Amino acid sequence: MTSLSELPIRDDLRGRSPYGAPQRPVPVALNVNENTHPVPxxxxxxxxxxxxxxxxxxxxxxxxxxxxxxxxxxxxxxxxxxxxxxxxxxxxxxxxxxxxxxxxxxxxxxxxxxxxxxxxxxxxxxxxxxxxxxxxxxxxxxxxxxxxxxxxxxxxxxxxxxxxxxxxxxxxxxxxxxxxxxxxxxxxxxxxxxxxxxxxxxxxxxxxxxxxxxxxxxxxxxxxxxxxxxxxxxxxxxxxxxxxxxxxxxxxxxxxxxxxxxxxxxxxxxEMLAMVGEIRAQRDRLVSELARLGYQPHRSGSNFVLFGGVDDPAATFEALAERGILIRDVGIPNHLRVTAGTEAETTAFLEALAALGRPSGAAADAPIGSKA
Known part of the structure; x- marks a missing residue:
């Protein structure tokens, strides 16, 4: 079977990889910043x-x-x-x-x-x-x-x-x-x-x-x-x-x-934008709860949160995926990114992350609240 390297592709495209986030059939996909609410x-x-x-x-x-x-x-x-x-x-x-x-x-x-x-x-x-x-x-x-x-x-x-x-x-x-x-x-x-x-x-x-x-x-x-x-x-x-x-x-x-x-x-x-307020609330909840878990969330004006303090992003990503939660490793050292989903999806992510144990140097345990 012919490989890509054998074709007369443009020189500036050789060795490059196509864009794409991991696609896995999981119950909670919070990795590509979609609006996870269905259309009314x-x-x-x-x-x-x-x-x-x-x-x-x-x-x-x-x-x-x-x-x-x-x-x-x-x-x-x-x-x-x-x-x-x-x-x-x-x-x-x-x-x-x-x-x-x-x-x-x-x-x-x-x-x-x-x-x-x-x-x-x-x-x-x-x-x-x-x-x-x-x-x-x-x-x-x-x-x-x-x-x-x-x-x-x-x-x-x-x-x-x-x-x-x-x-x-x-x-x-x-x-x-x-x-x-x-x-x-x-x-x-x-x-x-x-x-x-x-x-x-x-x-x-x-x-x-x-x-x-x-x-x-x-x-x-x-x-x-x-x-x-x-x-x-x-x-x-x-x-x-x-x-x-x-x-x-x-x-x-x-x-x-x-x-x-x-x-x-x-x-x-x-009507389509009526859900924006709820998504903002879940984003703010993520910022608050990630900080309580010992991570370092960055301020966000979007529908996702980038958080630092992750000891091993690749291992954390895989451990969450095994629990049915898909987030994003964006390649920034010691960081991961998570989309703000529905209240249930956000809760599932926070509980799964808490179950993995706190990052090195994190403060005492704190409960996961259901609201921001």
Missing amino acids: DDVAADIVARVAAAVGTINRYPDREFTELREAFARYLGHGLTAEQLWAANGSNEVLQHILQAFGGPGRTLLGFAPTYSMYPLLASGTGTGYLAGRRDAEYELSPATAAAEIIRLDPDLVILCSPNNPTGTPLSLETVEAAYDAARGMVIVDEAYAEFMPDGEPSALTLLPGRPRLLISRTMSKAFAFAGARVGYLAGDPAAIDALRLVRLPYHLSAITQAAALGALAHAD
Whole structure:
């Protein structure tokens, strides 16, 4: 049987591994930051009806400009946005790929701030874009001064800021986004995949779009909307930047079924997002209980918690998996990451972790509470 190394693959792809989290059939999967709450029955019924209607004309190509969907995204985001400022694709990863295809490529570079989302360097590689890893401040924070200094030092063609950051959960201030934009000479992308999990009233980088044509704000329906399986990501930016993405997208890249499903979910946005408050509560509960168990959880504005103080992350990961709990080893020494699930799922994780024994140097035992 032929091996990959025997094929005439691109030299820059040799020795690389595809992106992917472990997939195991376990009762409690808290490893890929999904919204573990199911779509409400009435919403699911409406989505099914819309998809069924789309199937009736499936012999025809879908709206290439997905106009109705862009109008729906503009209404959802607000901030005076219009359909001309919106883009969408099959997940936010494809949105980011479109950006790199249009503004990156051979001889150009993308700057991210490590540790951050592991797909950024993979997307850069796939588009022939060089990837640069900038530094962060202590506790994975990113101050305006540090962001600007790293941009000036490395002089990238594109900058990507993950807000809140994955895998650390660290929130990002608008002052940092402004400083990065002012220091950068090229496109600045703010990846707000987890924006809905930030505290109420916390401003989005969407407020910074006016007068900043090089600023792009990426979002996804995978997380807060519990729509990971539908693969829908979207972006807000200057109309000229949206035009640039049209140059690289594949024809009819959003299927009629995808458009119909997304429109159904957006029509019930309030109901779909009603579970966000519960997820925040479970996230805050994780922070509190992990600290009581002797670990060092980092502050999080997302639907997951990165925690340190893990003596042996690989062994802890496997021990939890054997108990039917799947979390994520993100490769940061002595750290693991866990998604905030339902109350029952969160309890199952905390009880399983407590049963493994406390980390070295941990304080006295504390009971696992059922609320944050």
